[in-house]
Amino acid sequence: MKPHSRPVLRPLPILLSLGLAACGSNYAITPSTTGQVIGSYYENAQVCLESATAKLTCDSASTAVRTVADGSYTLDGKGAVLVTVGTDAIRHEAIGDAGTKVTQKLLLRAPAGHSAFVSALSTELAQVMDGNGGDFASASGKLAARIGVSEAGLASDFNKASGDELAKLKAENASVTALIASASAQAAPADALAALNSSLALNNIQTIVVIYAENRGFDNLYGLFPGANGVPGVNPTSTSSYVPQKDIDGSTLPVLPPTWGGMTAAGQSTVITQAQSANLPNKPFQIDDANSPLYLPQSVITRDLVHRFYNNQMQINGGANDKFAAYSDAGGLSMGYYDGSKMQLWDIAKQYALADNLFIGAFGGSFLTHQYLICACAPTYPNADTSVAKGSIAKIDVDANGNFLHLTPSATAPTTVLNGAPAYANDGALTPADSTGMFYAVNTMQPPFQPSSNAPASADSSKLFADTGKANTLPPQTQTNIGDLLSGKNIDWAWYAGAWKDTTALATASARAGSFPNPPNFQFHHQPFNYFANMDPVKAPAYRAAHLRDFDSQFLADASAGKLPPVTFYKPQGNLNQHAGYASVADGDAHIAGVIAQLKKSPQWKNMLVIVTYDENGGFYDHAAPPKGDRWGPGTRVPAILVSPYVKKGLVDHTQYDSASILRAITHRFSLPVLDGLSTRDKALVANGGKPMGDFSAALALVPQE
Incomplete structure (x- = not known):
């Protein structure tokens, strides 16, 4: 079809028919559709009737027209309207101004009978109607309520609105226009439609709750999940074959090494010794198999496993x-792995959605993965080589190009893992200096503010700071984090931590107990914001109190009252977070499932997204190869459960994610600036032949599913 400009020159027979109709003849007048393309006002945009069967394409019987300077158009025929705002269009902030060239293509829609003003908002309505059976009244009412405007305002030229309604409509239009621009870059209309649906689905979410559990790989808990890429050779929907485990020298191990020190943590009623665990076949095994002599139910705490930055990379071994x-x-x-079907969270995953392709944002342990969760960055330690922490700089071996190969073995390290656990010259908390001279903290260091495992210095009368004379006290961090970006837009947020209030009180007591922090069961490096300079307890006590909150005294009360911040993080205390060594699978499962049950009773539930995931794999095997990214990760795959009225029910989501996909979701939902680390990661993935990480929108529907 060939577009033409208004006014439309009609053929003589049509003019005659119009004249005859005016004289009272029986000739029919061709119906027409008129409207205006707004956002600002778009001139020279192409307008047509949209195909009823192929969305985002023109109906084959429709002749396209172009808009004039005020964005108005007239089409022959009736129906839904499709507008293509190309880079040959002109955008006018006000009618009559000179205008500016459009730089990004936009595909805008309007439902049939509601095309007086075609905009990003009418596009959002059309997308919702695609999913609700074409119910305009329902779509309009819900969208107006979510934005906080009248339905009349939603259906008008919002450029002419005033006051609070104008601000809200403009903000929504700007946010959705950005999503439309991104989706419109897709070559195929079907792909653009899917991308737009996914992006708009996030706009229904008003509260994002992140529950950050501990130290479980995907195969370890969900390797048997139906439809998931699970344990090779065991789960029929696994997409890979098992690659046998290798020894240090690269030869295939004849059997698995024993579990050094025994399989069970101290104090457990069931004990599996090192000798009992010897000579297992070289393949994954089920820990809670009742028919196995090594049977350990999910209520028993196993020993901990090493989970550190360089160690994780060595285990991944280039993806093998x-x-x-x-x-x-x-x-x-x-x-080892478990039959996760015994867990309550398994049932929640079956009811809602399980993501089986999420990788930890950074290699290694909890310290770095918590930092990466909030800033997509690694903490810095300037001039570490001349500081009290110089002994914490790791010793590593690199190739001719300076790329990491492995930790430098100690002089007494075994040559085969069958003779003992590996040993290293210095698996320290800090990296060697990079090309800029900067050192980075990649394994556990302590926060500079209390609560910290490092007590206050004797001269600190406030008792609010950690002793900077300790080698493992990290200097206050100044990188931009997600809290900074949210606060910059006046969007409330909080990190709720189990046992936070009690631990803080004990940490700052004048006579600090020698057994601190147990009780309560609290891990200092699981509170990432406490490492940042703007959380200084003397310089910023109000900011700190507003955003670092206690789970036990505040979280459930806030949820019940409908007062959770739009962005909420929750970190369970140690014995409830499923961390091997000090928590059982069963206790953490019951606790987190109980929290979800309470969240579903909250007034905020109807527009809430709960993301349950794990900070890292805890040293447990997973077979899925992480995509190649940047120097920090991604690392081993972990589970993620997505719970919301808007989640596609029963979905196993194969979209590629990492831990910082949580940041991407927050960034996209609240139109925040993009953290540098997110851009760096996605560019690295693409440069290495992969694709950028998702933002969980692929798991969401445009209309509620319950």
């Missing part, structure tokens, strides 16, 4: 994932 046993201080236990 064949050195988990070789580079584990727990030997064969690293290959």
